[in-house]
Amino acid sequence: MSRTPPVPLHMQRTPFDPITDLARLRTEAPVSLAEAPMGPVRFPAWLVTRYDDVREVLGDAIRFSNSGQAVRAHVAAAVDEETAARLPLAAQGSLIGYDPPDHTRLRRMLTPKFTVKRMRRLQPRIEAIVTEHLDVMQDNGGPVDLVQAFALPVPSLVICELLGVPYADRADFQRRSNAQLDLSQSLEDRRAVFEESRAYMAELVRRQRSDPGDDLLGALVREHGDELPDEELIGLGGLLLLAGHETTANMLALGALLLLRHPDQLALLRDDPGIVDQAVEELMRYLTIVHSGVIRTATQDVTIGGKPIKAGDAIVCSLPSANRDQALADEPDVLDLTRKPTSHVAFGHGIHHCLGAPLARMEMRIAYPALLRRFPALRLAVPFEEVPFRTYSAVYGVRSLPVAW
Amino acid sequence: MRVHADREICVGAGNCVFAAPEVFDQNDDGTVELLDPRPAAEHHDNVRDAVARCPSGAISLPEPG
Ligand code: HEM
Numbered sequence: 163m164s165r166t167p168p169v170p171l172h173m174q175r176t177p178f179d180p181i182t183d184l185a186r187l188r189t190e191a192p193v194s195l196a197e198a199p200m201g202p203v204r205f206p207a208w209l210v211t212r213y214d215d216v217r218e219v220l221g222d223a224i225r226f227s228n229s230g231q232a233v234r235a236h237v238a239a240a241v242d243e244e245t246a247a248r249l250p251l252a253a254q255g256s257l258i259g260y261d262p263p264d265h266t267r268l269r270r271m272l273t274p275k276f277t278v279k280r281m282r283r284l285q286p287r288i289e290a291i292v293t294e295h296l297d298v299m300q301d302n303g304g305p306v307d308l309v310q311a312f313a314l315p316v317p318s319l320v321i322c323e324l325l326g327v328p329y330a331d332r333a334d335f336q337r338r339s340n341a342q343l344d345l346s347q348s349l350e351d352r353r354a355v356f357e358e359s360r361a362y363m364a365e366l367v368r369r370q371r372s373d374p375g376d377d378l379l380g381a382l383v384r385e386h387g388d389e390l391p392d393e394e395l396i397g398l399g400g401l402l403l404l405a406g407h408e409t410t411a412n413m414l415a416l417g418a419l420l421l422l423r424h425p426d427q428l429a430l431l432r433d434d435p436g437i438v439d440q441a442v443e444e445l446m447r448y449l450t451i452v453h454s455g456v457i458r459t460a461t462q463d464v465t466i467g468g469k470p471i472k473a474g475d476a477i478v479c480s481l482p483s484a485n486r487d488q489a490l491a492d493e494p495d496v497l498d499l500t501r502k503p504t505s506h507v508a509f510g511h512g513i514h515h516c517l518g519a520p521l522a523r524m525e526m527r528i529a530y531p532a533l534l535r536r537f538p539a540l541r542l543a544v545p546f547e548e549v550p551f552r553t554y555s556a557v558y559g560v561r562s563l564p565v566a567w
Numbered sequence: 568m569r570v571h572a573d574r575e576i577c578v579g580a581g582n583c584v585f586a587a588p589e590v591f592d593q594n595d596d597g598t599v600e601l602l603d604p605r606p607a608a609e610h611h612d613n614v615r616d617a618v619a620r621c622p623s624g625a626i627s628l629p630e631p632g
């Protein structure tokens with residue numbers, strides 16, 4: 163059971179910071195050959211560590227594809243063609259694994275649903291959800307696992323209501339999301355959990371087709387039902403459900419832990435409502451919980467950071483490393499919640515830049531201050547060394563966070 | 568300062584609306600809406616910030632300054 167594959171370089175942290183090897187690469191070998199994971203298969207990929215180079219790769223969807231071709235080719239070579247063909251990548255039939263023009267077609271259907279204005283309309287409902295969860299925590303008393311009591315349920319309930327997914331199904335979809343992001347799973351387990359997720363979403367889509375709700379899935383069916391094949395509706399629904407709760411949940415829990423380790427910064431955020439927007443951007447930059455996003459495939463021979471890269475090569479962009487580059491900010495390794503917002507890449511860059519960014523920002527700007535103000539004496543209920551981190555997950559964070567107050 | 572916004576390129580991430588709400592908004596289709604193509608000097612810093620934070624390169628400053 164205790165099969166523990168080595169953690170790829172770009173996913174190693176200590177425990178908040180990207181390992182110093184990444185900083186060394188950034189100055190000495192900004193584009194270098196490293197190993198990328200797909201279950202037990204490890205394959206060579208170009209690791210891009212500088213801010214400018216990362217922006218160049220992510221900003222160019224023509225020369226750098228999200229289709230996953232490179233990953234498939236490596237799996238075909240290491241295992242066999244059939245396994246490679248059936249490999250469940252990011253989310254099939256969905257936005258994030260598409261290149262233009264298909265990406266453009268789907269993204270245009272979705273952007274109207276996620277505008278800053280629309281997300282602001284959700285504000286009262288998100289505030290109510292946050293308050294309810296804090297009330298329950300307070301009534302039950304500590305110690306409590308902040309992940310299960312707050313960080314995970316709040317964004318889960320928000321995305322369920324937004325999408326039109328029954329919240330009662332949360333235990334199952336939370337388990338599946340976790341497994342889908344776990345890069346240490348065998349390829350068979352990985353495929354099984356992706357198939358289970360698709361079957362679940364297929365059933366929701368079937369119900370929405372016969373009786374579209376006034377939620378997002380219902381709206382997509384009503385407005386675009388004829389142009390969207392089931393395959394794509396299922397892929398989109400699955401991506402939105404997964405990306406919509408795992409990411410924010412991990413930011414909330416890991417962010418709370420980081421603040422507990424920086425009491426001066428915690429006090430700033432708790433006591434000064436005026437800095438919340440900057441603070442959220444700085445926590446996003448400093449923690450950069452998405453290690454790399456989708457592995458890109460070069461579509462032609464290119465040169466990045468002086469390195470010749472061949473068509474078909476795999477490319478991993480280290481988002482945490484880019485966000486600790488001097489080219490982005492002065493003293494990038496310092497956590498400063500009053501820092502002027504940077505043009506960080508924690509939400510990605512280019513055409514795949516996070517669709518849910520306005521929602522995630524809204525959730526974080528409500529949740530952090532509410533938590534810190536409700537429990538001004540919030541503290542860790544176990545020694546720091548005992549906090550379990552999500553070592554093998556594509557989205558970094560903590561597995562649990564026992565706190566008291 | 569003159570600001571240019573290209574809706575064909577915009578991916579509707581809303582970063583510009585956060586950076587410079589006086590100058591940028593989003594249309595019903597989610598793409599950028601330029602509220603003020605010639606913003607007053609007091610907004611110039613925020614506009615430059617918005618250009619830097621736009622993930623798609625949809626907004627630009629055709630003239631220096
Ligand atoms: C703090 C929370 C979040 C973080 C750190 C985050 C991060 C990211 C990153 C880095 C990407 C780009 C991936 C790549 O280029 O390979 C991305 C894309 C995406 N995110 Fe988020 N995200 C967050 C919250 C959300 C939420 C709440 C939603 C829900 C609706 C969401 C939906 C998406 C979608 C649909 C994409 C794909 C966009 C495309 O391919 O055009 N994210 N996110």
Ligand code: SF4
Pocket residue numbers: 576577578579580581582583584591593597598599620621622623624625626
């Ligand atoms: S930041 Fe750029 S991509 Fe995002 S809405 Fe504004 S113009 Fe469009």
